[in-house]
Amino acid sequence: MxxxxxxxxPFFKRGPAPLALLSLYLGLSISLMVLDHKFHYLExxxxxxxxxxxxxxxxxxxxxxxxxxxxxxxxxLISLQKENDQLKHTQLEAATxxxxxxxxxxxxxxxxxxxxxxxxxxxxGQLAQILYAARDPFSRRVIVDKGMQDNVLAGQPVVDHLGxxxxxxxxxxxxxxxxxxxxxxxxxPVQVVRSGLRSVVFGLGNGQLELRYMPANADVQNGDVxxxxxxxxxxxxxxxxxxxxxxxxxxxxxxxxxxxVPVAGVEHFGEVMILNPREALPPRPAEASATPAEGDKxxxxxxxxIKRSVGN
Amino acid sequence: xxxxxxSSRILLPVRPWFIxxxxxxxxxxxxxxTAHWPxxxxxxxxxxxxxxxxxxxxxxxGWSFILGLAMDVADGSLMGQHALAYVLMSYIASSLSxxxxxxxxxxxALQVFPLLFMVQVLQLAARMATGAAFPGFGYxxxxxxxxxxxxxxxxxxxxxxxxxxxxxxxxxx
Numbered sequence: 001m002x003x004x005x006x007x008x009x010p011f012f013k014r015g016p017a018p019l020a021l022l023s024l025y026l027g028l029s030i031s032l033m034v035l036d037h038k039f040h041y042l043e044x045x046x047x048x049x050x051x052x053x054x055x056x057x058x059x060x061x062x063x064x065x066x067x068x069x070x071x072x073x074x075x076x077l078i079s080l081q082k083e084n085d086q087l088k089h090t091q092l093e094a095a096t097x098x099x100x101x102x103x104x105x106x107x108x109x110x111x112x113x114x115x116x117x118x119x120x121x122x123x124x125g126q127l128a129q130i131l132y133a134a135r136d137p138f139s140r141r142v143i144v145d146k147g148m149q150d151n152v153l154a155g156q157p158v159v160d161h162l163g164x165x166x167x168x169x170x171x172x173x174x175x176x177x178x179x180x181x182x183x184x185x186x187x188x189p190v191q192v193v194r195s196g197l198r199s200v201v202f203g204l205g206n207g208q209l210e211l212r213y214m215p216a217n218a219d220v221q222n223g224d225v226x227x228x229x230x231x232x233x234x235x236x237x238x239x240x241x242x243x244x245x246x247x248x249x250x251x252x253x254x255x256x257x258x259x260x261v262p263v264a265g266v267e268h269f270g271e272v273m274i275l276n277p278r279e280a281l282p283p284r285p286a287e288a289s290a291t292p293a294e295g296d297k298x299x300x301x302x303x304x305x306i307k308r309s310v311g312n
Numbered sequence: 313x314x315x316x317x318x319s320s321r322i323l324l325p326v327r328p329w330f331i332x333x334x335x336x337x338x339x340x341x342x343x344x345x346t347a348h349w350p351x352x353x354x355x356x357x358x359x360x361x362x363x364x365x366x367x368x369x370x371x372x373x374g375w376s377f378i379l380g381l382a383m384d385v386a387d388g389s390l391m392g393q394h395a396l397a398y399v400l401m402s403y404i405a406s407s408l409s410x411x412x413x414x415x416x417x418x419x420x421a422l423q424v425f426p427l428l429f430m431v432q433v434l435q436l437a438a439r440m441a442t443g444a445a446f447p448g449f450g451y452x453x454x455x456x457x458x459x460x461x462x463x464x465x466x467x468x469x470x471x472x473x474x475x476x477x478x479x480x481x482x483x484x485x
Contacts, residue, residue: 018372018403025377025399032381032392037442042391049385053343056336057386060343135347136389137451138444143388170388177388184445205445 043170050172061132125275126150128158131175140183140205140267142166146274147174155234157275163240163264164188164228165272176274180266181241182207190241191229195219198229201242201260207267209242211258216249220258233281240264323473326367330472334359335371339379343386350450353458356383357431360398361405361424362462362469365413368406376402390442397434401427417463425459 016024036042126146134141146152148171156168158178166186170177181188184205191198197219201209214220224244230237242260249256338359346352356379363371380395387394405412405427412423432455440446 018407021373022399022403025373026396029377029380029392029396029399032395033390033438033442036391045391046385049381053382053386056340057343060340061345064345132345133348134388135343136387137348137447138389138439140445141388185443 046170047172054172054174125159125273126152128152128176128272128274130178130269130272134177140180140203140207141169142178142180142269143175144178144272144274145175147172147176149174152176152274153277156277157228157235157239158272159239159275160264160270160272163242163262164235165262165264165266167234168274178272181262182209182266188235188241189229189232190226191237192220193225193227194221195224198231199226201226204259207261208245209260209262211244211260212255214256214258216251216254216256218256218258220244220247220256222247225263226260233278236275236278323470326370326473328370331363331367331371334469335363335375335379339382339386342383350448351453351457353454353461354428354431355458356394357398357401357428357455358458358461358465359469360402361427362465364402364405365409365420365424366469368409371402372406373399373402390439393435393438396438397431400434401431404430417466420466421459421462424462425455428455428458431455 015021032042128144128146131143131145134143144158152168152171154168154171158165158167164181166178166180166183168176169179179186180203181201182203182205184203186203187200189198190201190211197214199211199214201211204210211220211226222244225240226242226244228235228237228239228241240263242262244258244260246259247256248258335356338355341355360371360376360379364376376398377395380393380398381391383389383394383398384391405424408423412420415423429452432452436447436451
């Protein structure tokens with residue numbers, strides 16, 4: 001007696017049988033999953049549905065945003081003064097470095113001109129605020145407040161004041177989604193600062209990174225800093241990515257197991273910089289493209305996908 | 313008095329706009345920033361399951377599919393992952409609704425728990441199969457909380473159906 005139904009049960013017009021409907025919907029959702037995972041065809045569907053879900057999301061986040069604004073308003077004067085002092089101090093420190101940096105950059109440009117080496121592009125970008133972490137518990141992604149309106153493109157690298165955070169993977173009209181470098185199998189081509197060794201660092205999904213496919217006798221030590229190598233044509237060279245914290249050289253395996261932690265505040269919230277996309281690299285020589293030359297770069301689908309989206 | 317088959321309470325018919333409102337509110341609750349905390353239930357699954365059991369002629373797989381897609385896009389997860397889990401849950405819930413409603417509320421919660429757990433496990437399986445990282449066992453606490461919330465949810469969602477429209481002195485109920 002769940003209720004007195006005022007409309008009689010539909011005896012004659014019953015629609016399709018539940019089992020038929022079930023198989024239709026199951027088939028649809030499974031094909032959606034395959035299309036999304038294997039072929040990445042569904043970005044336009046996402047954009048369409050996002051038109052309806054984004055306002056809802058903003059509405060859902062309004063209370064917490066309001067609370068944080070109130071909290072900021074009532075932040076004590078003393079803590080603000082302390083922060084201000086600290087900022088002035090760091091700014092002074094940074095200013096001296098910056099003055100030298102400008103001088104060095106000019107000198108570097110001059111030397112490069114003398115050598116006839118192609119000039120390194122100055123990296124610019126736009127500041128973005130991390131709004132929240134994506135709800136999906138299976139991946140490590142964050143949402144920032146810059147999107148198509150601000151000409152953000154999929155594939156652009158994202159850094160903070162310490163180093164690389166991740167890469168823009170999906171762009172919505174007002175927001176964009178950044179996959180963090182700690183996301184499982186997210187790859188960043190890196191170089192060991194001390195030895196100049198090139199490799200690719202992969203996210204493990206638990207907040208750490210792994211330097212894979214390095215031979216057991218590779219010249220890597222605990223505490224080594226990894227910076228972007230810039231070979232991918234996406235990340236500009238020289239941004240700190242990770243620090244080696246643990247190494248296992250097991251002779252039964254041909255590769256060393258090297259665990260790193262990210263240098264940047266990858267799991268923290270705050271402001272980040274979305275760097276402008278780099279100019280496309282010159283096409284590879286035909287021979288190299290026939291056989292993927294880099295032995296240390298496995299054919300990761302993520303790398304390929306991102307490269308493709310940048311290439312467009 | 314709880315509105316079950318054993319009670320003599322007669323409910324008013326449900327209003328379609330109320331169903332829509334509760335489903336949208338559940339979606340809104342799901343999109344709150346609290347969703348990261350361990351043990352926060354999947355509100356959409358709970359409310360969908362409730363209406364699939366109570367009003368399977370009004371809410372069933374169509375709603376589940378659409379809300380599932382909305383969740384997929386809002387999450388930025390694999391497309392169709394929530395839709396698959398919700399549709400299957402909705403189908404089983406509506407086909408078992410005659411049986412589930414026969415029980416007292418706590419036992420209903422016990423019957424609903426495997427359904428809500430299945431939603432979580434299906435998503436876990438789909439994502440692990442496509443090479444995502446394991447999110448930890450905190451992910452599986454949500455359905456337990458949701459099943460416990462079945463009792464309060466029943467009272468809250470049936471609230472508009474309790475009151476008679478016009479009060480009549482001569483009416484027995």
